[in-house]
Amino acid sequence: MTSTTAELRARASAGYAGVAPIRGQGIVAAYAGITALVLALLMVFGLLMKASQAGLITVPANRFYQLLTAHGIGMVAISGLGGAAVMWYFLSRYVSLSPTILVANLACFLIGVVLVLGAIFVGGFAAGWTFLFPLPAHSQGAWGTGAAAAYLIGVLVVGVGFLLLFLDTGRAIIAKYGSLGRALGWPQAFSNTTEAAPPPAVVASTVVTIINIPAIAVGAVILTMSLVNAYAPGFHVNALLAKNLIYFFGHVFINSTIYMAVIGVYEILPSFTGRPWKSSKPFLLAWTATMLMVLAVYPHHLFMDYAQPTWAAVLGQVLSYTSSLPVLAVTAAATLANVYRSGMKWNLTAGLLFAAVMGWSVGVVPAVVDGTIAINRVMHNTLWVPGHFHTYLLLGVVAMLFAFMYFLGLRTGASDSALDRAGFWMYVIGSLAFASAFLAGGAMSIPRRFAVHLDPWLAIDKWGALFALVVVAGALVFVVRFLGRVRSVSA
């Protein structure tokens, strides 16, 4: 299954024409186009919030928390949609996926988005993207039961779409490889078979499929329980159980967006470097290890819930240190080895992919630090948290999605301009600086999710707002450029 160097070079020079999937190409382009638009909108929301916290503009508290809710749930969902586009595009080269299911997922997504946006900006719903039980039913008059229901049902519908998609990827993978274990490369990882291992895209897609099905099912359970509670307050749910369900669902799903998007690194980067990305034994073992650990690490979100059993917190800390490493280590090491003295020529696609792996790697450091209970005690729910997740999401998964958009553009014969390159540097440097401002705010103990900041915090907020502006400017270059090409891409 692994391509040779000559084949990879030829594929690069042909802009991947001829190896793209025949069916579903237009739908993938629609996914990418919607992803580009929504990312731009949500980044502007983020800029508005940061500018308001800095005192540069005035956003009323109710509107601020609506923007916060929309930014959070929107980024999680659109990272999922964009990641699904990357995964589907490349996985469809190896297994027979259903374009109908791909359309069904998009339809569910759009229906869900309408419900969620209506709940937030018409109904005033502002319980945060994590909808921590029982906040949706306790608004103090800020939003009604109908708005809470629209939000919960909207997220549920989006989840149903993704569940359909992952059931289809699971079906197609099993049909081709015989079992999920074989698609994970277990025969190659745990025995001396000479049979070729599945390609990296299949291994990663299998992990995404396995972890997301239970995650979405659990998410559906707590969404439904919250919905019932909104209409029947007598229906009580244990608040600690609810948190466990929410964070299991949220942690697994957001991590899976990285695992989906990183398939683009495995599939695209080799076409620039001419060095195939191999499903080596360490690679296969790393993905299996990560799959198991990512399902059990979520208690690190609950370190400050002292009522949680201590063993669960200890497990959360140990796995925080170990779960992030396997896939990241093999991906980062292989990316560096793939690029080092490869004789490659940089363009926006390759640059963004490389920067994304860098952002993922750098962002994991403060995340693991925060995964230490003794440090989490003074960092939890401060700006340290958005500091680390903006590093590996903004400069990790979102950079991978922009890289995929530029990659799709290559098929149209497009080339990078000086504006593209300016956008690249604005985005990369701006993201690092923006995330650093968040981290500095966390080190100063500034709480996250505060609509109004105290005077001593405003200086760092102003730096954050400035860097956010730079990031948004860079991202808008990518978005406008891709939307200009999307019609040709889908043809």
Place this chain on the structure above:
Amino acid sequence: MEQRIAVFVSAILGALLLIIFAGVARSAGATASADVVATAAARWRKTVLWTLVLLFVPVIGYSLTKLPYATSGPTASVIVVDATGQQWAWTIKPDTVPVGKAIEIRVNGADVNHGFGLYDPNNRLVTQTQAMPGFTNVIRHTFAAPGTYRVLCLEYCGLGHHTMFSQIVAVAAQ
């Protein structure tokens, strides 16, 4: 102290990673045998892996001796403070405590999840726990210096979240 450790470790390792990635990016225009690079990379990967294992084991082990959770019942001399979060105010009784004495802060939420964040007079977060409906989370803390310690909400709890300020005053023991 913990904040400084977090910043120091993140800055050093983050900068190291940035330097490595920048160095490799600059090398990309040159050429070398893919097999030679792959062999060297495998060696590096193994070295980094074992370095991290050797680093992580003592760090995890030591840090787990610093857990904030109360593992035994209160001593007879402990001073109990009850703190309840409710949209959007704290009820803290008593709100004045002596310096140097063991304090047990029993935290809960009356309606939704809140976060009890205790800030020292320099606005530095000292400790925290979640204030949850149906549960009492216990913080054991000894105030080292007199002053006004602010209490902020550290879990988003609705539109008045950022207004949930209160305080505990630590006074020199008589």
